[in-house]
Amino acid sequence: MFIKQRPSWSVPESEVTPESVYLNRRKFMTGAIASAAALSIPGLVRAEDTRPGTVLDYKAAPQFSTDEKPAPYDAITTYNNFYEFGTGKQDPSRYASEMSVDPWSVEVEGECANPGKYALEGLLKPHQYQERIYRLRCVEAWSMVIPWVGVPLAEVIKRLEPNSDAKFVYFETLNAPEQMRGQRSxxxxxDWPYREGLRMDEAMNELSFLAVGLYGKTLPNQNGAPIRLVVPWKYGFKSIKSIVRIRFMKEQPKSSWEMIAPSEYGFYANVNPEVDHPRWSQKMERRLPSGVFRPNWIETEKFNGYGEQVAGLYKGMDLSRYY
Amino acid sequence: MASAVTNKWRGIAGKCLVFGLALLPLGFLVADIINANLGPDPGQVITEALGIAAFQLLLVTLAITPLKKVTGWSGWLRYRRMLGLFAFFYAALHLLAFLQLILGWMDLWATFTKRPYIIAGAAAFLAMVPLAITSTRRMMKRTGRWWKPLHRLIYPAAILAWVHFLWQARSDITEMVVYAVILAGLLVVRARWFGVSSLVPLKRT
Known part of the structure; x- marks a missing residue:
């Protein structure tokens, strides 16, 4: 029997400081410290926000956000699966700086009216950034809550004008062994590059998101800079990182994990507690960060809790067959 | 006389050194726990580190006999029991950590009956239990000529531990390949030196 316990670090929503207040306090404190420092000992002034990255201009999208508490920035940026940089959880944070993300362009091809090579800025410029706090459920049975900044995938796709033959969207990660040590293993x-794909209606779902930022700033490389997919109702590996290619296709593309182990990873990869991974159960997940001596197990929800928005996409499909 | 005393002290110093070295992985882990240096999923890191330490010590234990052969110095044998017991010690901690820090004692039946990599790991551990129990001088005497064939259980234990490790791989198996080469080397030299027959229990005479 499982008892859902409130994790030790969890606080009720009422205790969370609204971000604007928090930011204002920061501004105030920085100002106060700066003036105090200017009056007394120079050299004590330190930037309050030492996180790398450029500050992004965005508006919150609470209708798409969970009110669960996001994982701390350090947890999100030091615990990653990004096999291009190694299979250890800390490898990406150690080695992803070897990847160059500026300038960056995305090749758009296939069944659409506007193919071509798009500079990242050009691809994103017409759109207003949003912040969406999503749950991310890894196929390895852990999960985190992450505040992404980005644009809805559907908005970008609409501008690329896929034609009626476009039934699927295919994505590819950068393939650059000289910058990515995992690709040299x-x-x-x-079989590099890493590939993923979505059915057109999945891609056009309002939850599908192209993230460019985290905690209000541009993505660190280990989290898939400069642009990555976030599909919150699917296992994390579907949310492909550092995208360089988008292709509209007639046929269903093969994803990397499907190519490696089709019996373990399907094309759909929807979060589903009823379908176990052949090597482990998917009924529960460990919500990270976890304490040292007590695993932070919670029950996994079908479609990662986003069933209301996405269950309709799979009406009539046998999800134990199309896993 | 004097040289015998020196030898005795050398032996004790050697054992202390090996004891200290074998405790290092645990020491590093404890330091990391105290400094909260294990990231957002400490249970996983602890469990993995303990398992790797157990497996590595198992390989070091297996390396003692070949070391003796190669160097011609039988002094290595002095450390074999201690190393084997440390391998068991880490394996036991690994199992406990898995139960407490990862499973939280939930879903035990399904975990130990339905997950092949867990079954392989559990089998490796079970194979080590009789070895630890019969490691004392007294048990060596009591088991007599069965002691040696019994302790060949270390071979399946090491192979099962490796399988346990391999079956957790998702894509990159570089580490597993490195360990496979080491383990295969340690097993093959035995087959060559002692003849393959010595890998099966001795016959009653």
């Missing part, structure tokens, strides 16, 4: 079973 001799015993990797992944």
């Amino acid at each position: 001799l015993f990797s079973t992944i």
Whole structure:
């Protein structure tokens, strides 16, 4: 029997400081410290926000956000699966700085009216950034709550004008072994580049998101800079990082994990507690960060709790077959 | 006389050194726990580190006999029991950590009956239990000529531990390949030196 316990770090929503207040306090404190420092000892002034990245201009999208508490920035940026930089959870945060993300362009191809090579800025400029706080459920049975900044995928796709033959959207991650040490590994079973895909209606769902930021600033490389997919009702590996290619296709593309182990990872990869991974159960997940001595287990919800928005996409499909 | 005393002290110093070295992985882990240096999923890190330490010590234990052969110095044998017991110690901590820090003692039946990599790991641990129990001088005497064939359980234990490790791989198996080469080397030299027959229990005479 499982008892849902409130994690030790959890606080009720009423205790969370609204971000504007928090930011104002920061501004005030920085100002106060700066003036105090200017009056007394120079050299004590320190930037309050030492997180790397450029500050983004965005508006919150509470209708798409969970009110669960986001994982701390350090947890989100030091615990990553980004096999291009190694299979250890800390490898990406150690080695992703070897990847160059500026300038960045995305090749758009296939069944659409506006193919071509788009500079990242050009691809995103017409759109207003939003912040969406999503749950991310990894196929390895852990999860985190993450405040992404980005644009709805549907808005970008509409501008690229896919034609009626476009039934699927295919994505590719950067393939650059000289910048990505995991791609130089001799015993990797992944056939680089990393590939993912969505059915057109999944891609056009209001939850599908192209993230460019985290906690209000541009993405750190280990989280998939400069642009990545976030599909919150699917296992994390569907949310492909550092995208360089978008292709509209007639046929269903093969994703990287499907190519490696089709019995373990399907094309759909919807979060589903009723369908176990052949090697482990998917009924529960460990919500991170977890305490040292007590695993922070919570029950996994179908479609990661986003069933209301996405269950209709799979009406009549046998999800134990199309996993 | 004097040299015998020196030898005795050398032996004790050597054992202290090996004891200290074998405790290092645990020491590093404890330091990381105290400094909250294990990231957002400390239970996973602790469990993995303990398992790797157990497996590595198992390989070091297996390396003792070949070391003796290569160097011609039988002094290595002095450390074998201690190393084997440390391998068991880390394996036991690994199992406990898995139960408490990862599983939280939930879903035990399904975990130990339905998950092949867990079954392989559990089998490796079970194979080590009789070895730890019969490691004392007294148990060596009591088991007599069965002691040696019994302790060949270390071979399946090491292989199962490796399988347990391999079956958790998702894509990159570089580490597993490195360990496979080491383990295969340690097993193959035995087959060559002692003849393959010595890998099966001795016959009653």
